[in-house]
Structure formats: structure tokens, C-alpha cells
Amino acid sequence: MEAYQMSEEERVWLESYDINRYDRPSVASDMAVFSILETKSRSCSKAGRSRENYRKDPEKGLRILLIRRGSFPYRDCWALPGGFGRVGESTQETAFRELYEETGVRDAYLEPFAIFSEAGRDPRGWIISHAFLTLIDGEKYRVHEGSDAWEARWFSVHVEKKETGRTVEAQYGEIVSLYTVRLQCMERDNLELTATVKERKQFIAYHEKVTCEVVESGGLAFDHAHIILCAFLHLRSLVESGKPMIFDLMPEVFTLSELQKAYEAVLGRSLLSANFRRKIADWVMETESIVEGAGHRPAKLFRRNPDRFFR
Amino acid sequence: MEAYQMSEEERVWLESYDINRYDRPSVASDMAVFSILETKSRSCSKAGRSRENYRKDPEKGLRILLIRRGSFPYRDCWALPGGFGRVGESTQETAFRELYEETGVRDAYLEPFAIFSEAGRDPRGWIISHAFLTLIDGEKYRVHEGSDAWEARWFSVHVEKKETGRTVEAQYGEIVSLYTVRLQCMERDNLELTATVKERKQFIAYHEKVTCEVVESGGLAFDHAHIILCAFLHLRSLVESGKPMIFDLMPEVFTLSELQKAYEAVLGRSLLSANFRRKIADWVMETESIVEGAGHRPAKLFRRNPDRFFR
DNA sequence: TTAATAGTGTCTTTAAGACAATATGTT
DNA sequence: AACATATTGTCTTAAAGACACTATTAA
Numbered sequence: 001m002e003a004y005q006m007s008e009e010e011r012v013w014l015e016s017y018d019i020n021r022y023d024r025p026s027v028a029s030d031m032a033v034f035s036i037l038e039t040k041s042r043s044c045s046k047a048g049r050s051r052e053n054y055r056k057d058p059e060k061g062l063r064i065l066l067i068r069r070g071s072f073p074y075r076d077c078w079a080l081p082g083g084f085g086r087v088g089e090s091t092q093e094t095a096f097r098e099l100y101e102e103t104g105v106r107d108a109y110l111e112p113f114a115i116f117s118e119a120g121r122d123p124r125g126w127i128i129s130h131a132f133l134t135l136i137d138g139e140k141y142r143v144h145e146g147s148d149a150w151e152a153r154w155f156s157v158h159v160e161k162k163e164t165g166r167t168v169e170a171q172y173g174e175i176v177s178l179y180t181v182r183l184q185c186m187e188r189d190n191l192e193l194t195a196t197v198k199e200r201k202q203f204i205a206y207h208e209k210v211t212c213e214v215v216e217s218g219g220l221a222f223d224h225a226h227i228i229l230c231a232f233l234h235l236r237s238l239v240e241s242g243k244p245m246i247f248d249l250m251p252e253v254f255t256l257s258e259l260q261k262a263y264e265a266v267l268g269r270s271l272l273s274a275n276f277r278r279k280i281a282d283w284v285m286e287t288e289s290i291v292e293g294a295g296h297r298p299a300k301l302f303r304r305n306p307d308r309f310f311r
Numbered sequence: 312m313e314a315y316q317m318s319e320e321e322r323v324w325l326e327s328y329d330i331n332r333y334d335r336p337s338v339a340s341d342m343a344v345f346s347i348l349e350t351k352s353r354s355c356s357k358a359g360r361s362r363e364n365y366r367k368d369p370e371k372g373l374r375i376l377l378i379r380r381g382s383f384p385y386r387d388c389w390a391l392p393g394g395f396g397r398v399g400e401s402t403q404e405t406a407f408r409e410l411y412e413e414t415g416v417r418d419a420y421l422e423p424f425a426i427f428s429e430a431g432r433d434p435r436g437w438i439i440s441h442a443f444l445t446l447i448d449g450e451k452y453r454v455h456e457g458s459d460a461w462e463a464r465w466f467s468v469h470v471e472k473k474e475t476g477r478t479v480e481a482q483y484g485e486i487v488s489l490y491t492v493r494l495q496c497m498e499r500d501n502l503e504l505t506a507t508v509k510e511r512k513q514f515i516a517y518h519e520k521v522t523c524e525v526v527e528s529g530g531l532a533f534d535h536a537h538i539i540l541c542a543f544l545h546l547r548s549l550v551e552s553g554k555p556m557i558f559d560l561m562p563e564v565f566t567l568s569e570l571q572k573a574y575e576a577v578l579g580r581s582l583l584s585a586n587f588r589r590k591i592a593d594w595v596m597e598t599e600s601i602v603e604g605a606g607h608r609p610a611k612l613f614r615r616n617p618d619r620f621f622r
Numbered sequence: 623t624t625a626a627t628a629g630t631g632t633c634t635t636t637a638a639g640a641c642a643a644t645a646t647g648t649t
Numbered sequence: 650a651a652c653a654t655a656t657t658g659t660c661t662t663a664a665a666g667a668c669a670c671t672a673t674t675a676a
Contacts, residue, residue: 006434010383017383017435023398024335027439055626055675072321072328087334087437090428107516115423115441117401123317124328126398128338130426173621203621205418206558241552247517257627274630275666296627297673310484310514367653568654585657586639607654608646 025117025126029095030082030224031110032131032231033065033103035138036249036265037154037186055295057257061156062265063138064183064228065103066220068151073123074221078183078193080228081152082129091130099134102152103141108134109248113234114227121223129222133231135248155183155193159232173203178215181229193218195225239266244283247304253287255299256280282308336428336437340406341393341535342421343442343542344376344414346449347560347576348465348497368568368605372467373576374449375494375539376414377531379462384434385532389494389504391539392463393440402441410445413463414452419445420559424545425538432534440533444542446559466494466504470543484514489526492540504529506536550577555594558615564598566610567591594619 039059066078081102085094095110116129143152158181165176177199185191195218202209214225238245249262260276284302292298350370377389392413396405406421427440454463469492476487488510496502506529513520525536549556560573571587595613603609 006384010386022337022395024337025396026333026335027338057627073317075321084333085336085428088430090430091426091439092428107518109518112426115402115426117396117403119399119401128402168621171617173617203617206615206617206620207418207420208621255628272667273628274632274668277629279665293675294627295675296625297629297675299628304517306482306484306514306517309517310479310519566655583640584655585641585659588656590638603647605654606648607652608648608656610655 023126025128026124027085027091027094027128027130028082029085029091029098029130029132030080030116030227031095031099032080032133032228032235033099034133034135034157034231034235034249034266035063035065035141035154036060036262037063037138039156057261057294060261060265063154063186064157064231065143066153066155066183067102068153069221070150077217077219077221078153078155078224079221080131080224085130092132095130095132103136105134105136105141108136109245110134111234111238111245114230116223116227118223129227131227131231133235135235135245137249137251139251153185153187153191155185157228157232158182158184159229168203175201177201179229181218181225181232183218183220183228193220195220195228197226197229236267239263244309247283247309253289253301253303255291256284256302257299259284259302334437336439337435338396338402338405338439338441339393340396340402340409340441340443341391341427341538342406342410343391343444343539343546344410345444345446345468345542345546345560345577346374346376346452346465347371347573348374348449350467368572371572371576374465374497375468375542376454377464377466377494378413379464380532381461388528388530388532389464389466389535390532391442391535396441403443406441406443414447416445416447416452419447420556421445422545422549422556425541427534427538429534440538442538442542444546446546446556448560448562450562464496464498464502466496468539468543469493469495470540479514486512488512490540492529492536492543494529494531494539504531506531506539508537508540547578550574555620558594558620564600564612564614566602566612567595568610570595570613 037060039061065081067081069075069077069079081098083094083098085091089097092110092112099105099108099110110132111134112130112132114131116131119126121127121129138154143154160180160182162178162180163175164178165174167174179197179199181195181197183193183195194216195214196216198213198215200211202211212226212229214223217225220228246259246262246266250259256277257273259280260271260273263276264270283305285305287301287303289301290298291301348371350372376392378392380386380388380390392409394405394409396402400408403421403423410416410419410421421443422445423441423443425442427442430437432438432440449465454465471491473489473491474486475489476485478485490508490510492506492508494504494506505527506525507527509524509526511522513522523537523540525534528536531539557570557573557577561570567588568584570591571582571584574587575581594616596616598612598614600612601609602612
């Protein structure tokens, strides 16, 4: 920004200005770090594929990175990675710093998707959370094995919505829904977190007013069940609307089937490959390589098309 | 949220927790309040229509509400309405309170669109702005005539984009553009604010990184030229993508031409009425009334269709 | 040969854009 | 009648969805 030219009068005023006049919150940046990883199958051989279906390609599922809190509040609960903002940092810079500290990832795309500032969301006091989401290639990053103070794990994410009540009159309406968020740790079989979030959608003066409440935190810290739900829904809507974020989940070169599987994992529905290929044709470039030895017709390898990503 | 069950150990810990351990910012909510109002034409009769075109319908243009600051910093500069958040308030509640205090509007839709938290954006110190935008029916609200300490005015908004530089290589690219934001006060002929914002769009690792800088504030306080630009672009993209926000600019009943003019004012381009009518057909219901005495074929009056607004 | 995935062609449906044509008031 | 806006119909184009079909490898 251009240098702000202050008058002498203003300079004097500013010197006597006491910023402590107003109450101030702490600010944090929290992150929903998503990836896609192979779905662990129970009946699998040492090669990582089940004996009956040795020719089948591995399934991939959406994952989110959670950290077990080593200290109060919510000690031993699972939470999104994140941390407090510091003087001189923008909320985005805080998020980048935390992401690097916790995953080593440097050049990810961070999407700000919501602000959580409701009173009482943190027992320590007035703390505002700026929430970001990001997609990273899970194969590049291996989570810490964990210690007493620190444990990071990938959890599979499944969300279900169930409408539980509907009142609709002429000028007023209300729809209550229950979201079940199921998070399952991949490396620890017995670790499953199930949270429930109640959504109340009111229709007032031709506007929707949505309020959410964590009914059952399921072992998640703070309001993070709510944040995770918002992140998940926001991610889906971004991908549905055509944002090319999915490519962040892919390595440099990939097959179109792998890319399609990534889309399907995030969107939660299967796509017809003919239509999918038409849709993403502009975003990719063919390479000369192919993948062989997979038990079926070899696939061409593709890479991102820079021209399409930047215009 | 469900009551958080604290252990005795945690309760003891919390009592000794000092929230002042971390630096904290002040937080503000700023609002871009948009409306559409008649374009003042210089050659007009007392009836408000120009003599040559007495049969023509009035033009409408996009407006934004600005407030002249009565105190430091940026005294006498124009700024978005807004104010500091208080303990116990969410950022959204702060925005609603400020909107009501400054316009009397109660049931508007507030869209959060960005967070401004760059270091140095406010000479008073670390202040984070949570920015909202809203559309209101300008005919319902008359701005204060003003005093020394207080003056609120509607400004027309015109934005122009000009690309000034482009470097594109294989893996790296940069596009620099200059946005000119022209704000013209309707009631005070000689009051025109012209701000310039430089946008630098970098292409790194298949991601766009956009940074903006206010090159010329044009009499606007803080980084509000940047906030206004973001609000304007965000509003357009929301309307382009089909959000029915425009209806907030309309009275209870309206003609389809009026509605179309509102769309055109926000989108900055003219629409073909046949296509427009088809597109918004589901959102409106015909009433029995018509508008007569306008110098041409009378138009049917429509109202919002609640079923379409809430599902 | 067969299982499994890779890849192409085309028909249908839907939405958007362009534009011509008709309708109905006031002046 | 002329003007200005209101309203409808239809042709074209582009994108999305459905589905049938062909291709190629390893086992």
C-alpha cells in the first residue's frame, strides 16, 4: 500500500491512542488438510491387493489429517492442525506457517472457507478461528508415528445427511437436518470418531439463515466437528463447480483413471468415464509414457496443461 | 454446542491459563452495502425525466454506501461502514449490529467475502477486518444528510480493469493488472473518488497466487479501496453464478423489466429480455396488478416465489 | 479365452444465447 | 400513427448425461 501521509495533528493523536481500549480476541488459523489414500482392504496379500481380485485397481478414499491434542483443553481429543496468529502475520500466513510446521508442505493452495467466532466455542475465552482447506498428495507426506505429546493421523471421511423435521408455511419455513460425520483412522483399526451436527435452516424474509450445533462431538476438540463438516461440504461444492483443485492430489504424471478416481472419492459418486474425459480434456496433456504390467490394457500417462491452469 | 465436560485437572489448568500470553488483534467487521438508484440525468425536467426522452424509463445504477470519517485516523476520508467486534459477538453479529446502527436495516442477507489481515493495513496497530457485503432496497433507506462528525452518502461504482504486464514462461507466469475504481457521490456533484489497485497474479506450482496493492487510495480510508474492489467483483460473481441476491434490491412487487435493470446494473452488461425472463421465471409469481400510465404498454407486476427461494 | 481396465462415438437432454415477431399502452 | 416498452416463439450452440461399442494388455 502507498505510504499513508499523516498530519502532525494525527501523529499526536496516534501516539496517545490506546489499542487496549477495546476488548480483543485471540485469532487462530485451523486447517482441513485433505488427501486421498488407498482404502485398506482386509483380505489382502502381501502385494497389497486381495487374492480374489488381484487384477483390480486399488480403491481410493478421501482422508483428513487430524492431530491428537497433547495438552489442555481437550487433551487427548482429536483436532484439526492449526495455531495462533502472531503479530505481523496475515491469517493466510499463519495457516501457511502451521501447514509447513505440521506437514512439511510448502506450496499448497489454501482456500479460506469460513470463520468460526461464536461465543463459547473455546473454553479458554474469545478465540476466533479462520478456517482453511487444502488438498495435498498423501503419498508425498508420511504422518508422524506419534508420541505422547504428538500424534498425527489420516482419517477417512464419511458424511451422511438426514432430514429430521420440516415446517413450511407461507412466509416462514424451517428444515432441521442431522449430519453424521464418521472419521476412521486408517492405521489404528479400533479408532473411529463419530460426530453429529444439527443444522437448522430457517427461511426468513426470503433469506436462508443456517445455524449449526454440535450435538455429539465424538471425541473431536472444540467445534471442530462443525469445521470439518463445513470443510467437507465446501470442498465438494468447489469441485462440483469446476475448480481444478483435485490436481493437487495427483503426482506430476498420472493416468486419467487415477484422476477420475480422485474426483469420485471427493464427490462421493461415480462418473462415466467418457463424459469425465471430455470434461477434463483441456486440463491435461498426453505424455509419451504408458503404465504397463497392471493386468489389463496399459494406460497413457498425462500431466497438467499449464496453459489451462493460468490464463 | 453440547456442554463440554471438564475434568478437575483441566479445570485447575484453565484457571491458571493466561490468555494474554499471546498477542491479540482487534477485530472489525466492515460492510459493503450496495443498492441501485436512479442515475441522475443532467437534462431533466421537474418530473425527473429528461425532456427529449420523456417516455423512457429511468436508468438505474449500482451504488455503494460510504461514510465520511469524523475522527482519526483518516479523518475526512471516506470509508465503508463498520466497527469493532465486542466480547460475546460473532463477526456476523457485529456486522448485523453495525448495519442496523448505520442504516436501520434489520433482515438483510450478509455475505462474508474476505478477510483483510495484512500487517500495516491500519496505522493503529494489528486490526483484522472481516468483510461482508449486502444488498438493500435503496428506496426504503434515506441516508443521513450529514453533520461534521457524520455523513453517509451513496456513491455510484464503476470499475475498469487494464492489463499492464504479462510474463509467461513454461512453469512460471505473472500477469499484472490495474483496476480503477471510480466512486461518484450522487448528491454532491463535485465529489468523486478515484482509486487504483494493482493486482499481481502469479502462477506458481499450478496455483494462482494473487496479491493486491492500493496504488492510489483516492480519498478512501485504510485499504478500503481494495475491500470495495473485492466486494464488487465478488458480488458480480455471485450474481453471475445464479444466486438470487438481486431480489434484495426489489420492493415486494416489481415488473420484470425493473428486475432485469437491477441485474444489468450489477452485472454491468445488458441482457436479452427473452432469455432473462426464461431464466428467472421460476423465481417469481405473477400478481393480478399491472403498472399503467408509463407512456407505453403496461407491465404485469410480479412478486417473489417463496417455493423457489426455500427448498 | 477372459478379466479388467482404456479409450471413442453418438444420441439425448438441458441451458444459454441470438433474434424475429407480436402486443398494448401513451402521446 | 409513432414511440416505447412488454411479451412470446423459435432457431442455434454448448455442455452434460447416458450408453453402446471397440481396444489392449496380463493371466
